[in-house]
Amino acid sequence: MSKGIMYVDDRRVEFDGEKNVLSVIRKAGISVPTFCYYSELSTYGACRMCVVETDRGTIEASCSMEPKDGLRIYTNTQKTLRYRKMILELLLAAHCRDCTTCEKNGDCKLQELARQFGVRRVRFPDTREPMEKDESSRSIVRDPNKCILCGDCVRVCDEIQGMGIIDFVHRGSKLRVMPAFNRSIAETKCVNCGQCAAVCPTGAITLRNNIGEVWQALQDPGKRVIAQIAPAVRVAIGESFGFAPGDNAMGKLVAAMRRLGFDEVYDTTLGADLTVMEESHEFLERFKKGGPFPMFTSCCPAWVRYVENSNPKYIPHLSSCKSPQQMFGAVIKESQRQISTPDPRETVVVSIMPCAAKKFEAARPEFSRNGVPDVDYVLTTRGLSTMIKEMGIQFSELDEDAPDLPLGMGSGAAVIFGTTGGVAEAVIRRVSGKKTYNLLREIKYSGVRGMDRSVKEAAVQVGDDEIRIAVVHGLKNAQELLKKIERGEVSYHLIEVMACPGGCIGGAGQPFGLSPEKNLRARGLYRADKVAQIKSSEQNPVISALYNGLLSEEAQAHDLLHTHYEDQSR
Numbered sequence: 001m002s003k004g005i006m007y008v009d010d011r012r013v014e015f016d017g018e019k020n021v022l023s024v025i026r027k028a029g030i031s032v033p034t035f036c037y038y039s040e041l042s043t044y045g046a047c048r049m050c051v052v053e054t055d056r057g058t059i060e061a062s063c064s065m066e067p068k069d070g071l072r073i074y075t076n077t078q079k080t081l082r083y084r085k086m087i088l089e090l091l092l093a094a095h096c097r098d099c100t101t102c103e104k105n106g107d108c109k110l111q112e113l114a115r116q117f118g119v120r121r122v123r124f125p126d127t128r129e130p131m132e133k134d135e136s137s138r139s140i141v142r143d144p145n146k147c148i149l150c151g152d153c154v155r156v157c158d159e160i161q162g163m164g165i166i167d168f169v170h171r172g173s174k175l176r177v178m179p180a181f182n183r184s185i186a187e188t189k190c191v192n193c194g195q196c197a198a199v200c201p202t203g204a205i206t207l208r209n210n211i212g213e214v215w216q217a218l219q220d221p222g223k224r225v226i227a228q229i230a231p232a233v234r235v236a237i238g239e240s241f242g243f244a245p246g247d248n249a250m251g252k253l254v255a256a257m258r259r260l261g262f263d264e265v266y267d268t269t270l271g272a273d274l275t276v277m278e279e280s281h282e283f284l285e286r287f288k289k290g291g292p293f294p295m296f297t298s299c300c301p302a303w304v305r306y307v308e309n310s311n312p313k314y315i316p317h318l319s320s321c322k323s324p325q326q327m328f329g330a331v332i333k334e335s336q337r338q339i340s341t342p343d344p345r346e347t348v349v350v351s352i353m354p355c356a357a358k359k360f361e362a363a364r365p366e367f368s369r370n371g372v373p374d375v376d377y378v379l380t381t382r383g384l385s386t387m388i389k390e391m392g393i394q395f396s397e398l399d400e401d402a403p404d405l406p407l408g409m410g411s412g413a414a415v416i417f418g419t420t421g422g423v424a425e426a427v428i429r430r431v432s433g434k435k436t437y438n439l440l441r442e443i444k445y446s447g448v449r450g451m452d453r454s455v456k457e458a459a460v461q462v463g464d465d466e467i468r469i470a471v472v473h474g475l476k477n478a479q480e481l482l483k484k485i486e487r488g489e490v491s492y493h494l495i496e497v498m499a500c501p502g503g504c505i506g507g508a509g510q511p512f513g514l515s516p517e518k519n520l521r522a523r524g525l526y527r528a529d530k531v532a533q534i535k536s537s538e539q540n541p542v543i544s545a546l547y548n549g550l551l552s553e554e555a556q557a558h559d560l561l562h563t564h565y566e567d568q569s570r
């Protein structure tokens with residue numbers, strides 16, 4: 001790591017460990033446009049939008065330049081501006097320009113920069129062959145005609161998720177980004193995490209949109225539309241309305257959803273509490289029997305899909321528990337079925353989730369009864385934001401409201417499900433003997449919290465036994481951990497896996513954010529947990545009521561709350 005002094009637009013800037021000139025420029029408080037640069041991915045240097053001029057008159061991409069003591073660069077000369085406008089023209093020439101109907105309209109980086117640099121005319125024809133849109137996936141939609149070849153999706157899929165589902169093919173003017181052999185996404189081993197869509201600066205890869213179907217349901221008098229809100233949504237949705245990352249907007253969110261026409265609005269924390277209860281019981285039973293270990297959590301559908309598709313030998317190690325989303329959907333629909341005078345309207349469950357893979361999960365046949373899905377539609381955080389804006393609701397001006405009771409009640413342990421380490425911590429709270437303030441402090445500093453490490457470890461004493469726990473986020477990190485387990489380098493009893501970096505707070509359906517934003521969201525969840533009156537899942541009185549009523553029969557409880565997974569690798 002180098003250190004020294006650079007001069008940016010004649011401004012003296014000290015650098016110490018910055019990996020490139022672009023980072024030094026940003027340190028100086030100057031914004032330079034980029035398409036293909038994310039600080040958490042490798043440097044690609046393809047788009048050239050970040051070009052700067054040196055004091056020698058040369059033009060170079062700042063993302064690929066190493067900081068050097070005494071280096072002088074200029075960020076907005078006539079030459080750099082001319083280069084950037086030319087680059088934008090060329091990108092637009094090879095880009096489908098149906099901007100008004102594009103899913104990314106208003107949130108497109110190419111559109112934004114074309115406006116910023118005053119590109120109003122494209123002088124070059126588009127010579128590319130048009131390609132079919134790929135809508136085969138339940139979670140994402142791929143439109144190759146809008147791809148600008150920035151490579152962001154390729155690198156996040158390979159470097160962060162370790163999947164390599166899409167890559168560059170062909171050469172020269174025929175260069176494209178696509179799955180191998182031009183297969184559809186559904187034909188690959190894609191895990192539906194949607195991180196490719198999260199980093200895509202244009203509309204080349206977007207998340208599947210279910211807004212139209214939800215509007216139809218809300219406007220249908222024959223349907224009773226029930227919403228559940230995932231924990232991570234409350235600390236991110238406010239970003240779409242000018243709030244800071246991590247601000248808990250749950251009260252305003254509930255109020256907004258009532259304005260949209262939802263009949264009932266609940267908190268998925270109840271489903272999370274049920275997951276803790278069932279998963280803890282399953283784990284302790286395995287512990288008594290001696291395995292199989294490690295037991296993996298099954299809350300993350302992208303992780304489950306990876307195991308089914310790419311590493312099926314670990315299927316017996318997956319918890320049989322459904323995710324909180326699916327547990328809640330199953331319970332709410334079964335509750336309606338058992339009412340003596342049921343609502344004559346059809347019950348429709350809509351999930352508000354931070355995750356693209358939840359769309360795939362809700363559509364799995366395992367999560368339906370007699371052909372009726374437990375969850376009908378999944379909206380992402382950004383999707384719900386769009387609906388709120390469509391209605392003209394002034395989000396910041398709303399009076400706060402609370403979720404419906406009793407099924408809207410959850411514990412603090414359930415709230416922290418939304419960040420990496422949260423599920424593990426909730427289980428620790430459940431299986432630990434004494435529930436004291438000091439114990440909660442010990443758990444807080446046990447090592448399961450935070451994003452500073454890809455793999456975190458903790459040991460918990462349960463009676464005379466020590467339980468070894470690991471927490472991993474980012475699918476590539478999970479794959480590396482599996483290799484270490486197979487080599488006998490490490491061993492654990494319980495492993496929490498979240499496919500997205502940071503866990504659900506970094507889901508592809510959230511407003512896009514890097515590590516600083518994710519950390520703020522995590523802090524927001526821990527603040528919500530801190531003020532929660534109920535700290536552990538078993539202390540939730542609604543949980544007790546469910547186990548004494550709807551879930552009192554073991555067979556029914558297992559049917560509603562558990563599932564099975566199968567080898568999909570063939």
